[in-house]
Amino acid sequence: AAASCALLAPAAGAFVFRKAGAGRRRPGGAAQGRQRWRSDGRALQKLPVHMGLVVTEEEPSYADMASLVVWCMAVGISYISVYDHNGIFKRNNSRLMDEILKQQQELLGLDCSKYMVKFANQDKADQVLNCQSTLKVLSPEDGKADIVKAAQNFCQLVAQQQRTYTDLDVNVLDNLLSSTNGFPDPDLVLKFGPVDSTLGFLPWHIRLTEIISLPSHLNISYEDFFSALHHYAACEQRWGK
Amino acid sequence: MSWIREGELTIIERFCANIIKAGPMPKHVAFIMDGNRRYAQKCHVERQQGHSQGFEKLAQTLRWCLNLGIREVTVYAFSIENFKRSKEEVDGLMDLARQKFSRLLEEQESLKKHGVCIRVLGDLPLLPLDIQELIAQAVLATRNYNKCFLNVCFAYTSRHEISSAVREMAWGVEQGLLEPSDVSESLLDKCLYTNNSPDPDLLIRTSGEVRLSDFLLWQTSHSCLVFQSVLWPEYSFWNLCEAILRFQMNYSALQKARDSYMEERRRQQMERDQDYVTKKLQQEGFASHGDSRRRRTLLQKCTAMREERIQGFLQALEHKRADFFERLCPVSA
Numbered sequence: 001a002a003a004s005c006a007l008l009a010p011a012a013g014a015f016v017f018r019k020a021g022a023g024r025r026r027p028g029g030a031a032q033g034r035q036r037w038r039s040d041g042r043a044l045q046k047l048p049v050h051m052g053l054v055v056t057e058e059e060p061s062y063a064d065m066a067s068l069v070v071w072c073m074a075v076g077i078s079y080i081s082v083y084d085h086n087g088i089f090k091r092n093n094s095r096l097m098d099e100i101l102k103q104q105q106e107l108l109g110l111d112c113s114k115y116m117v118k119f120a121n122q123d124k125a126d127q128v129l130n131c132q133s134t135l136k137v138l139s140p141e142d143g144k145a146d147i148v149k150a151a152q153n154f155c156q157l158v159a160q161q162q163r164t165y166t167d168l169d170v171n172v173l174d175n176l177l178s179s180t181n182g183f184p185d186p187d188l189v190l191k192f193g194p195v196d197s198t199l200g201f202l203p204w205h206i207r208l209t210e211i212i213s214l215p216s217h218l219n220i221s222y223e224d225f226f227s228a229l230h231h232y233a234a235c236e237q238r239w240g241k
Numbered sequence: 242m243s244w245i246r247e248g249e250l251t252i253i254e255r256f257c258a259n260i261i262k263a264g265p266m267p268k269h270v271a272f273i274m275d276g277n278r279r280y281a282q283k284c285h286v287e288r289q290q291g292h293s294q295g296f297e298k299l300a301q302t303l304r305w306c307l308n309l310g311i312r313e314v315t316v317y318a319f320s321i322e323n324f325k326r327s328k329e330e331v332d333g334l335m336d337l338a339r340q341k342f343s344r345l346l347e348e349q350e351s352l353k354k355h356g357v358c359i360r361v362l363g364d365l366p367l368l369p370l371d372i373q374e375l376i377a378q379a380v381l382a383t384r385n386y387n388k389c390f391l392n393v394c395f396a397y398t399s400r401h402e403i404s405s406a407v408r409e410m411a412w413g414v415e416q417g418l419l420e421p422s423d424v425s426e427s428l429l430d431k432c433l434y435t436n437n438s439p440d441p442d443l444l445i446r447t448s449g450e451v452r453l454s455d456f457l458l459w460q461t462s463h464s465c466l467v468f469q470s471v472l473w474p475e476y477s478f479w480n481l482c483e484a485i486l487r488f489q490m491n492y493s494a495l496q497k498a499r500d501s502y503m504e505e506r507r508r509q510q511m512e513r514d515q516d517y518v519t520k521k522l523q524q525e526g527f528a529s530h531g532d533s534r535r536r537r538t539l540l541q542k543c544t545a546m547r548e549e550r551i552q553g554f555l556q557a558l559e560h561k562r563a564d565f566f567e568r569l570c571p572v573s574a
Contacts, residue, residue, distance in 0.1 A: 085502070086501070140505070144426050145426065147407075147429070147459075151407040151429065154407065155419070155421040155424050159420075159421050165408050165412040165415050166408070168404060195491060195495065196465050196467060197465060197491065197498070198466070200463065200502060203458040203461075207399060210452050211468075212451065239322065239325070240325055240326075241322075241323075241325045241326055
């Protein structure tokens with residue numbers, strides 16, 4: 001009976017009961033670590049193109065979130081978004097960025113000037129170099145509020161007689177949204193913490209997103225992170241057919 | 242009545258129901274009834290049989306919800322994406338719909354007795370005309386009942402619903418009923434197909450899939466999401482209790498999150514209104530910090546005028562929607 005109420009698909013029932021990781025992985029040699037992570041990513045049948053990291057716990061940990069972001073990069077995920085419903089990460093953006101840079105150094109042993117994650121929130125051109133992953137830090141204002149803003153903008157155009165109401169359909173509205181400019185919809189959300197809800201994370205964009213729950217992001221281990229990716233790789237999507 | 246199974250809970254079920262009801266109970270539960278086809282495969286029967294069994298399970302689940310005091314249920318019966326399925330399967334589902342809605346209309350007495358208000362939400366013009374007519378009859382016949390509410394999402398996706406709500410507001414602006422600045426989250430809420438319902442407290446998806454599949458995305462942003470691996474036609478009273486227990490475990494965290502979200506929303510609206518008033522005062526030549534009484538009066542006036550516009554618009558929207566159904570059955574009861 002307990003298994004039938006798992007937050008995840010049955011095969012991974014273990015997630016719910018597993019303790020949050022046994023410490024972060026420290027690579028033997030940094031170059032070795034990098035190679036290992038890249039091959040881990042390639043070993044999966046499919047990788048999410050856009051991964052959402054959603055924290056439902058009240059006290060987010062910058063270090064742990066930074067690890068998660070860096071692991072995403074290492075494994076080859078192109079778009080990463082970070083979210084907490086209190087907007088703490090967003091308000092303390094620079095603190096998170098600093099932690100990410102630090103972790104990149106430690107975990108990937110990379111020279112920061114050579115291999116950088118592009119911070120999509122910031123305009124600092126000097127931090128954007130040979131980037132392979134893009135990061136966005138989001139909060140509730142990027143969800144419903146962004147849809148409302150798009151609606152207001154459209155209505156303004158209608159008031160100015162530049163558009164008529166019948167012009168608005170799903171695609172038009174989709175294009176008017178700005179919170180995730182340039183990002184595809186998330187394929188996968190890793191949701192951390194005990195709350196069984198998305199708590200306002202990009203409601204429009206998550207229509208087909210797989211939602212995998214993990215007990216906590218605190219002291220999360222690479223193994224737990226990778227298991228979730230592995231689980232995602234195994235899922236089948238029928239797309240309504 | 243064929244849509245709600247007759248019968249009371251067994252003694253054991255009633256015992257558990259009483260325990261559960263000691264805690265907070267969801268007022269509105271939404272179901273993604275997934276797994277009919279896999280069930281059919283498992284039992285080596287036709288897909289159509291799977292869907293049929295699925296409907297029976299719906300009737301039974303509605304009964305359990307009523308027994309538990311859950312008065313509003315929303316179900317995802319047919320997605321716009323499902324039109325992509327084989328013609329055979331789509332026709333089969335349409336026939337099932339014809340059958341069930343026709344049957345519903347034959348059971349007027351029972352609907353009245355149970356006070357069931359049936360609403361069908363979706364892009365109804367996409368459906369065959371005869372089904373639209375059956376739906377219109379069912380909706381009009383039960384629109385004044387209020388003991389319990391069943392919302393059936395048919396030819397529905399959440400993105401279509403949200404777009405339609407925005408389109409309605411744009412229509413309102415075009416008609417001169419609304420100002421663009423009247424557009425807000427709460428107004429959008431009132432333009433959705435679900436505007437007569439509170440947000441679902443609990444969303445249950447069966448068959449083990451862990452995604453929302455374009456269902457009630459706006460309305461469930463702060464709902465308790467429960468994913469269960471059981472296939473829909475095999476859903477049991479115990480599965481339902483498990484989901485409700487999950488809801489109870491999440492209750493305070495979700496209440497807190499919802500309250501702080503609403504508080505933030507109110508604060509932002511207040512900020513926007515204050516900015517507007519400041520600008521207005523400046524235009525009229527008064528210092529922006531001006532007379533606080535003048536500020537208050539202007540704020541009250543603007544808010545009142547906005548309220549009036551919104552009421553007028555919502556009434557017009559209501560008429561438009563009622564009109565759509567009434568035109569489908571000119572000989573309505």
